[in-house]
Amino acid sequence: MPQGSVLETITAEEARRVIDAAAAKATEIGQPMDIAVVDAGGNLKAHVRMDGANIGSITIAVNKAYTAIAFQCETADLQGVTRPDGPIFGLSDAHGGRLAVFPGGIPLVRDGSIMGAVGVSTGTIEQDQEVASAGAAAY
Amino acid sequence: MPQGSVLETITAEEARRVIDAAAAKATEIGQPMDIAVVDAGGNLKAHVRMDGANIGSITIAVNKAYTAIAFQCETADLQGVTRPDGPIFGLSDAHGGRLAVFPGGIPLVRDGSIMGAVGVSTGTIEQDQEVASAGAAAY
Amino acid sequence: MPQGSVLETITAEEARRVIDAAAAKATEIGQPMDIAVVDAGGNLKAHVRMDGANIGSITIAVNKAYTAIAFQCETADLQGVTRPDGPIFGLSDAHGGRLAVFPGGIPLVRDGSIMGAVGVSTGTIEQDQEVASAGAAAY
Amino acid sequence: MPQGSVLETITAEEARRVIDAAAAKATEIGQPMDIAVVDAGGNLKAHVRMDGANIGSITIAVNKAYTAIAFQCETADLQGVTRPDGPIFGLSDAHGGRLAVFPGGIPLVRDGSIMGAVGVSTGTIEQDQEVASAGAAAY
Numbered sequence: 178m179p180q181g182s183v184l185e186t187i188t189a190e191e192a193r194r195v196i197d198a199a200a201a202k203a204t205e206i207g208q209p210m211d212i213a214v215v216d217a218g219g220n221l222k223a224h225v226r227m228d229g230a231n232i233g234s235i236t237i238a239v240n241k242a243y244t245a246i247a248f249q250c251e252t253a254d255l256q257g258v259t260r261p262d263g264p265i266f267g268l269s270d271a272h273g274g275r276l277a278v279f280p281g282g283i284p285l286v287r288d289g290s291i292m293g294a295v296g297v298s299t300g301t302i303e304q305d306q307e308v309a310s311a312g313a314a315a316y
Numbered sequence: 317m318p319q320g321s322v323l324e325t326i327t328a329e330e331a332r333r334v335i336d337a338a339a340a341k342a343t344e345i346g347q348p349m350d351i352a353v354v355d356a357g358g359n360l361k362a363h364v365r366m367d368g369a370n371i372g373s374i375t376i377a378v379n380k381a382y383t384a385i386a387f388q389c390e391t392a393d394l395q396g397v398t399r400p401d402g403p404i405f406g407l408s409d410a411h412g413g414r415l416a417v418f419p420g421g422i423p424l425v426r427d428g429s430i431m432g433a434v435g436v437s438t439g440t441i442e443q444d445q446e447v448a449s450a451g452a453a454a455y
Numbered sequence: 456m457p458q459g460s461v462l463e464t465i466t467a468e469e470a471r472r473v474i475d476a477a478a479a480k481a482t483e484i485g486q487p488m489d490i491a492v493v494d495a496g497g498n499l500k501a502h503v504r505m506d507g508a509n510i511g512s513i514t515i516a517v518n519k520a521y522t523a524i525a526f527q528c529e530t531a532d533l534q535g536v537t538r539p540d541g542p543i544f545g546l547s548d549a550h551g552g553r554l555a556v557f558p559g560g561i562p563l564v565r566d567g568s569i570m571g572a573v574g575v576s577t578g579t580i581e582q583d584q585e586v587a588s589a590g591a592a593a594y
Numbered sequence: 595m596p597q598g599s600v601l602e603t604i605t606a607e608e609a610r611r612v613i614d615a616a617a618a619k620a621t622e623i624g625q626p627m628d629i630a631v632v633d634a635g636g637n638l639k640a641h642v643r644m645d646g647a648n649i650g651s652i653t654i655a656v657n658k659a660y661t662a663i664a665f666q667c668e669t670a671d672l673q674g675v676t677r678p679d680g681p682i683f684g685l686s687d688a689h690g691g692r693l694a695v696f697p698g699g700i701p702l703v704r705d706g707s708i709m710g711a712v713g714v715s716t717g718t719i720e721q722d723q724e725v726a727s728a729g730a731a732a733y
Contacts, residue, residue, distance in 0.1 A: 181562075181564045181565075181566075181567040181568045181569050182527050182567075182568065182569060183495050183524060183527055183562075183568070183569040184464055184495045184568040184569060184570060186462055216496065217461050217462045217496060218494065218495060218496015218497060218498055219496060219498065220496055220497065246461060249460050249461055284459075286459045287459075288459075289459040289460075290459045290460065290461070290462040291459050291460060291461040291462065292462060
């Protein structure tokens with residue numbers, strides 16, 4: 178057996194704080210959301226589907242958070258470049274169905290390092306982004 | 317647009333209560349766990365990976381909860397019957413890698429109906445079952 | 456854009472050192488191997504398929520390294536408990552085909568934390584384990 | 595047992611030479627990259643994720659190299675024809691998420707035969723193409 182455990186980059190307490198802040202914003206704007214937090218390796222740390230949020234958005238929220246880790250950017254930054262006339266059109270098809278290239282995924286940054294990411298889905302992309310931002314601000 | 321939203325069978329508040337009760341038991345026995353709650357449709361409602369729990373157990377916990385819904389039983393009930401000399405040996409291969417046929421997945425029952433399920437993974441199967449039971453008892 | 460980049464847990468130079476040490480051992484015992492190194496998140500950092508190694512072992516080597524991260528142990532430790540009469544028989548079916556439950560995957564540990572893992576495949580399990588150990592010792 | 599082993603089309607030494615040349619160019623232009631080399635069967639021969647390169651680009655780099663073998667061309671050649679107004683729009687959806695239809699994947703050619711391919715990802719498509727070209731030139 179190894180003499181240690183896998184290095185953690187985000188705690189369950191931090192993940193809950195991010196989710197609670199995002200959920201509070203979602204409640205404030207009256208739009209239930211799926212909210213997911215992943216660690217720096219893109220692995221799920223916590224998730225909640227608020228009452229009324231989409232079942233289809235479970236995976237979208239997780240994939241938005243994963244994508245923010247995978248490309249070290251907000252998913253919103255991928256939207257223009259992956260459109261039909263963009264330089265990397267087709268990106269979302271090139272990774273086995275795990276990428277989301279529209280707003281709602283935001284890295285969680287500390288001291289210059291991305292330690293995790295939050296992904297939000299169910300509302301409009303403006304709402305998803307606003308709620309994800311509220312979550313990220315609580316990290 | 318439809319005149320309604322998808323019927324919910326478990327609330328986010330209930331799911332959190334189940335997770336918190338399971339996490340309290342996990343802390344008590346000194347074994348961090350992945351804990352997942354799904355609704356009656358087998359879709360993820362909430363998940364948390366406690367600090368120190370396995371990354372590989374994210375999927376196992378979700379699949380245990382899914383399996384408890386999928387076959388309307390505790391995952392522990394599937395263990396004997398799916399062994400090489402059992403009547404449904406091979407079951408775990410028959411559903412695209414989504415089934416877990418060992419202890420740790422328990423249905424959440426109310427008034428004779430299964431409303432959701434909890435799945436727990438990372439510890440021994442005895443620990444997983446004990447922690448899942450503590451979660452189910454809080455439903 | 457975020458003000459930082461994803462936290463790294465293992466460098467490319469370290470990964471190459473591990474691979475080169477493993478490959479040297481593989482050459483010494485006359486058995487070409489697939490050798491993969493993943494980071495603490497289970498994501499591929501480097502891979503080489505030595506001349507003569509199995510094409511099918513590309514994925515097995517990567518999955519062995521992933522499994523060592525996913526369950527915070529050597530893959531050899533999973534062999535007994537997942538056998539037909541073991542407590543978690545069926546584990547290898549419960550994670551979408553990403554788990555390898557036989558020897559050849561070993562965590563890379565530093566200061567009590569698992570920072571990555573090495574996975575080796577193509578030879579016998581004794582050879583795979585020996586070559587992975589040589590790689591891990593060079594970390 | 596067969597009287598032989600699977601025909602190899604590219605050696606590990608050649609793959610490393612291609613990767614090292616690509617990595618040197620990546621360092622020169624200040625853009626860390628994922629770099630993958632596959633053989634004539636489209637199977638991974640070697641991969642490295644340079645420090646700072648995208649986790650999401652592991653798969654993209656591998657898929658660019660695979661795509662260059664799969665369609666016997668540079669991935670850049672697929673970009674125009676797969677756009678919404680192109681003759682094979684939809685191609686990237688037609689192969690289970692394994693195709694990349696933008697620059698960065700280049701065949702490795704010897705004596706008129708494609709012996710393998712290199713795929714590069716993380717930078718802009720111009721950077722990916724430049725780094726892949728440097729790798730291919732070293733073959």
